[in-house]
Amino acid sequence: MISNEPLQPDDRVSTGLSGLDEVLDGLRIGDNVVWRVSDLDDYRRFVLPFVDAASDAGRQIIYLRFGDHAPIIRDHPSVRTITIDALGGFESFTSRVWHLIEQHGRGAFYVCDSLSELLNAWATDAMVGNFFRVVCPFLFELDTVAWFALHPERHSRMTLDRIRQTTQVMIDVHRHGDDVQIHPIKAWRRQSPTMFLPHREHDGQFQPITDSSDATRLQASLELEHLHRQPLLDYWDRLFQEASRALSDQDTDCIDDLQEQVLQVMISRDSRILELARRYLSLEDLLGIRSRLVGSGYIGGKATGMLIARNILLKDATEPWQSQLEPHDSSYLGTDAYYAFLVHNGLWPAIMRQRSGEGYLSEAPALRAAILAGKFPHEIQAELERLLDHYGQYPILVRSSSLQEDGFGNAFAGKYDSVFLVNQGAPEQRLSALEDAIRQVYASSMSEDALVYRKQRGLDQREEPMALLIQRVNGRFHGRYYLPDAAGVGVSRNTFAWDSSMDPEAGMVRLVMGLGTRAVDRIEGDHACVMALDHPMRQPFRNQDESYRYSQHLVDLLDLQDGKLDTRPLSQLLETTNDLPMDHLAEVDRAASTRAEQIGLQGPVWRLTFRPLVQRTPFISRLSHLLQTLEAGYRHPVDVEFTLHLDQQGNPAFNLVQCRPLATIGETGPVALPGDLPERKLLFRTQGHFMGGNINLAIERVIRVDASVYAGLSTSQRYDVARRVGEAVRASGVPTLLIGPGRWGTSSPDLGVPVRFADIAGVAALVEVSEKAGEMVPDLSYGSHFFQDLVETGIAYAALFPDIQHCRYHPERLPGAPTPTSTESAVNRAVQVHDLQAQHLQLTGDVVRQQLVCYFTD
DSSP, X not given: OOOOSOOOGGGEEXXXXXXXXXXXXXXXXXXXXXXXXXXXXXXXXXXXXXXXXHHHTTOOEEEEEOOSSOOSSOSXXXXXXXXXXXXXXXXXXXXXXXHHHHHHOTXXXXXXXXXXXXXXXXXXXXXXXXXXXXXXXXXXXXXXXXEEXXXXXXXXXXXXXXXXXXXXXXXXXXXXXXXXXXXXXXXXXXXXXXXXXXXXXXXXXXXXXXXXXXXXXXXXXXXXXXXXXXXXXXXXXXXXXXXXXXXXHTOHHHHHXXXXXXXXXXXXXXXXXXXXXXXXXXXXXXHHHHHTEESSSOOOHHHHHHHHHHHHHHHHOSSOHHHHBOOOOEEEEOHHHHHHHXXXXXXXXXXXXXXXXXTTTTTXXXXXXXXXXXXXXXXXHHHHHHHHHHHTTSOEEEEEEESSTTSSSOOOTTTSOEEEEOOOSOHHXXXXXXXXXXXXXXXXXXXXXHHHHHHHTTOTTSOOOEEEEEEEOOOEEETTEEEOSEEEEEESXXXXXXXXXXXXXXXXXXXXXXXXXXXXXXXXXOOOEEEETTBTXXXXXXXXXXXXXXXXXXXXXXXXXXXXXXXXXXXXXXXXXXXXXXXXXXXXXXXXXXXXXXXXXXXXXXXXXXXXXXHHSSHHHHHHHHHHHHHHXXXXXXXXXXXXXXXXXXXXXXXXXXXXXXXXXXXXSOOOOOSSOOGGGEEEEEESOEESSSEEEEEOEEEEEXXXXXXXXXXXXXXXXXXXXXXXXXXXXSOEEEEEESOTTOSOTTSSOOOOXXXXXXXXXXXXXXXXXXXXXXXXXXXXXXXXXXXXXXXXXXXXXXXXXXXXXXXXXXXXXXXXXXTSXXXXXXEEEEEOSXXXXXXXXXXXXXXXXXXXXX
């Protein structure tokens, strides 16, 4: 920003007052001028001569109007007034100002309202300084001159110091009756023996106070005047100081008002979330959140959902959740810390490029890399050190909690990163690992999946700052390993009931041993235990062998020795760890145990069926009550993540780590299944194994992955198939049915097609088929992030098991697939595209009868 080239004559700009020009040696092109005043009239009296002089010089003059105070400039013929709403938040306001500066180009002059007015909109004083650190260098770069005012007593010293460091000119104005004095504090690249002395105004001239006795008296009078004023506290801190006072004094008139103020600046802007928060987060609760907050600003959707859900249980439940719910031990990194990080690392120009239509996706990789290389402001680092002191060496989880996340209709499930930290080693090492984790979560906001998700929902131009939820990982130390006894995802509405006797309102759970990552992600080679809460022992398997085969065999845990999240086979884990609660979670497979003994292997073979937990403990009744209570509090179905801590008898205590409104496909009204459907018109039919309630979709294209071809492909070719499918979906433009073997979205190509959700987000319906070729089996993965995406985007889902009695599937009846040539690649042969211009498909599902049929209409 700063150049050492000699000044040219045309660099000079007049303040409009010859005496002030003499004091400052004039202004320079590129100057940002900050006036620190106690009364805005003292700013106005200097602004008007400046505007007149700029008008006489033929300058373009822009007045940025954003304050609640009376206008600084009224009806000046040479001034264009642009009103900007600051209530939309730091990012939208700063972006608007940035684009205005960009639009008006080089050489424009600006007059701005008092920066202190931004506190009324943002509450957080630090963001005023960050705004100035963003726009001041940009104004300088475009050869502008811009004037700002602020009330110094309303800002913290940190903010005042940052503004001073960034601006080129800063002037204090003091008034005693009719006596006005100015005191230049900074004038970049200018110097004189008396420039930085106080100056008294007399007949338009400014005389330096050169007598030290006069200067001392002036300073003493100023200190006396400010003696009884509030000390320089951050606006944010003053708000919470007042909240503490109101609670201490039981000032009921103030408590409700302060609760609302804090909710608006720390919890959410969403009206539905705010309505929930008013009912369940008291002012005392909000002060407790503040005590665990690093920085300032919003705590984000994920943190808010977790806290509201806990209070719903503690306040509304008929059961004593105080004893059944583990105390939370979470900390929060506010959204202002995210913006401070971006500003501190000079990334705002990159943010503006990425926010543009043409740069939305193309600029993201470079911005992501810059975030990963960024440094933290010193004040944030110091607070992170104190946070780590609190957690000691317990493992912690750093989770995204963006402003829009986990709200009504926008869960962002799996779009942003969460990072487990084993939190071992020296304090410096643990701090470095925490900073890396925070950078990783920040950078994940620039992932293609997240950006496409936002664009599809019309959120790409909405403010989406990243807050963080930092949680102590619930669990136990088992030698070198650390893991919870069990974890799961619970949903209060079972829209994936695979049996007609199941009540969708009873809810559902997806349960695993160890870390809950296996409950929310579709991970290769393994299966979580899926239970309908009204029939927890009824499984979608034909026999016990199949139940064992499709149970959990791998356990996610933290390896303290290797310092990372890892996966271990249960059998291997049991060889080295003898204090796992297997009696409460698993059953012995007697046949497998006998075979193991015959070949010299020790110990029983355990199968994670969770039957002991279901049959011997109140787990199901407690989870059902938890989900029903939360649904009643939210007045909407919910989706929760939790861990379990088992006592010696196996009784579970719940640690609620996440709660959000459940996204569901709305009912389309009564659905009429075709009565006398000729067999030749049937593509597939199934009883159960579909999701989304009532379905009535007209299909014009089918994209199908041929399992017989796919089974013979190499791993790299299978990833090529995933890319080819994504290309076909994006090129479709009509209602499309996607059919493939095994699991869509799996991370293992051996189990299905490893597409990203962003690649297939435009389809109308998704079908997973159990195929003998390659033994690829659908995963009943309700609660997984991939599945949650299907629910939120209204994509119908079905799992087909052609070998079972109530399922029929005839892919050979699909018309219009191009005849493969001998030279065509195996990848192209695997992906078959069927355009159905003359013979449309109808997909119809009846949630009450649990019947789904897909048939040709012509």
